[in-house]
Amino acid sequence: MTRHKSRKFTAFLWHRRIGLLAFILVIILAITGIMLNHSHTLKLDRTYIDNSFILNWYGIQPEGEPTSYRVNPLPHSPVISVWQSHLFYNHTLLSTLEQKLRGVVQSDSLIVIALDHAIMLLSDKGELVERIDTSSSFNQVQRLGMKHNHPVIKTTDQQYYLADDEILNWHKTTPEGITWSTSTALSPQQREQLLTAYRGHGLKLERILLDLHSGRIFGHYGSYLMDGVALALLWLASSGLWVWHSRRRKIRHKKHYIKHHR
Amino acid sequence: MKKTAYLSILVLLVTNITSYAARNANQQPATFINAVFNHHPPKAKAIWLNKTLKQQIADILQHPYHGFRIHYWQQQGKTLWILDEIGKEKPITIGIIIQRHKITRLRVLAFRESRGWEVRQRFFTSQFNQVALKKDHQLDTPIDNISGATLSVRAITKLARVALLLDQSI
Numbered sequence: 484m485t486r487h488k489s490r491k492f493t494a495f496l497w498h499r500r501i502g503l504l505a506f507i508l509v510i511i512l513a514i515t516g517i518m519l520n521h522s523h524t525l526k527l528d529r530t531y532i533d534n535s536f537i538l539n540w541y542g543i544q545p546e547g548e549p550t551s552y553r554v555n556p557l558p559h560s561p562v563i564s565v566w567q568s569h570l571f572y573n574h575t576l577l578s579t580l581e582q583k584l585r586g587v588v589q590s591d592s593l594i595v596i597a598l599d600h601a602i603m604l605l606s607d608k609g610e611l612v613e614r615i616d617t618s619s620s621f622n623q624v625q626r627l628g629m630k631h632n633h634p635v636i637k638t639t640d641q642q643y644y645l646a647d648d649e650i651l652n653w654h655k656t657t658p659e660g661i662t663w664s665t666s667t668a669l670s671p672q673q674r675e676q677l678l679t680a681y682r683g684h685g686l687k688l689e690r691i692l693l694d695l696h697s698g699r700i701f702g703h704y705g706s707y708l709m710d711g712v713a714l715a716l717l718w719l720a721s722s723g724l725w726v727w728h729s730r731r732r733k734i735r736h737k738k739h740y741i742k743h744h745r
Numbered sequence: 746m747k748k749t750a751y752l753s754i755l756v757l758l759v760t761n762i763t764s765y766a767a768r769n770a771n772q773q774p775a776t777f778i779n780a781v782f783n784h785h786p787p788k789a790k791a792i793w794l795n796k797t798l799k800q801q802i803a804d805i806l807q808h809p810y811h812g813f814r815i816h817y818w819q820q821q822g823k824t825l826w827i828l829d830e831i832g833k834e835k836p837i838t839i840g841i842i843i844q845r846h847k848i849t850r851l852r853v854l855a856f857r858e859s860r861g862w863e864v865r866q867r868f869f870t871s872q873f874n875q876v877a878l879k880k881d882h883q884l885d886t887p888i889d890n891i892s893g894a895t896l897s898v899r900a901i902t903k904l905a906r907v908a909l910l911l912d913q914s915i
Contacts, residue, residue: 604814613791613814619773651789651816 494729498722505715512712515696519689527689537691538682545569545681549674552587553667554594561609562673563587563596566681570596572609574680586627586664588634590650595634597627597664602636604650620653628663635661771855774827777840778818781850787820792915805882805906806830815911823849824915826908832858832897839901841873841908848873848905861894864901878909 522528532538549566561573565584570577572594582599589595593612596603600623604612617624622638629635634646635656643661644653669677694700698709778786791814794802802810818825824843829836835857842850851873853865863869869891876886888902 606813610813611811613812613816615816616774619775647788649791651791 494722495726498719498726501715501718501722505712505719508709508712509716511695512709515692519692519696522689522692527692528687530688531683532686532688532691533679533683535682538686541686543682543686545678549669549677550584551667551669552584552664554587554589561594561607562667562669563594564669564677566677569681569684571677571680572605574676575609576680576684577605577609577611585624585636588627588629588664590629590632590634590646593650595627595646595650597624597634597636599623602650626663628661630656630661637661772840772852774838774840774854777827777852777854778825781823781825781840781842782818782820787818789816789818790915791816792911798910798914801882801910802907805910806903817911817915819915824912826911827854828904828908830900830904832861832900834858837864837897837900837904839904841905843908843912846909846912847875847877848909850874851901851905853901856897858897861891861897863891863894864897869898873905876905876909878906878913882906882910884909 518525518527545567547567549564549571551562551564553560553562562571563584564571565580568579568581570580570584580598582601585597585599587594587596589607592607594605594607594609596605600616600618602615602617602624604615606612621636621642621644622640624636625639626637627634628637630645633648634650636644636653637658638644643656643658645656646653691700694705696709698705698707698712701708794810794813794815799810799813816827822844826841826843827838828841829838831837836855837853837857838855840850840852840854841848851870853870856862856865869889872886872888873884876884876888879885884902884906888898890898
């Protein structure tokens, strides 16, 4: 009886200790689990983190320097930049690219962006008008410029193509009289704004919750920590059952004793 | 016995090579345009999407359409549209020819997904011949699904509806 009592007490004691120890982590596990189950509804996959501490913790930092082009020579002209495959209109992310930026010009109210195998047209407010695949029309685009107020491209096979008024059709032309688009350096302030914009689109809330749930946010040993929590939960379930069963048996014994021995 | 084994291996190899070629036989849009217009393609035109049209396209695609302008080619009552839509993960490029508001030919120009390449085959694309758009923007003929290529079939059917809608709007 004493041995049985002591065993039950030990189980209860460890049930309490482990329960207290795993308390915070179990709450994290449960809340993140519920949120991840409804990731799309809660827009976790579309919410970006802009907290600099968390971004630094994750090391979200673009490599190299941005390549930027002014749309026109005016002082407040919009700037089109590419920084590690991210294309920006001023500080607004337009899309991610798998091709190099070859130049930017303005033709009437359209902004023309030349990539290796595509031409992107934007409105003067930076909205995408059309993306035209050029891979079946020309060789790789090398440069973009202006000739007689029309965009002109130079391809890697040294051919020159001039666009029509609506930038729908391209015709061969000669290299004379072309003003080529040239990249520009950003001021430190502009660079900082672009960096903030880049980092702002580098980390989704869903990623943080996944890492919290798996423990990877705490580093290499974080996943072992969460394994420990899972084992603790197993222990809590078993020891809880054991304590409950022992108490039930004790109450039955007590009832039996009262009924037959009093 | 040996001969049979060699023959079986050869048949297997040929079948695999043919199947691989069928999966990867992409056609450049420019080649398709040239072939359709007998090597004298007309100049490209563009349709500008107003709010209503953009919304109608978004309703068909079941996601917003990014862009305000779509290219097309038109000659002798025939319009040709080159459109893209993601099947499962990668875009499928198709060319659609429309005459009198009915599809006369649909061809898959580029299929980049790892599964569902059967949609390139004529037995599937010929189902779209003479198909028109109903008032509710659905096709007037049901398109048979291909098991294992459901998402690709869905993407191509959506693009056929978009092309017919655009053709009606020019």
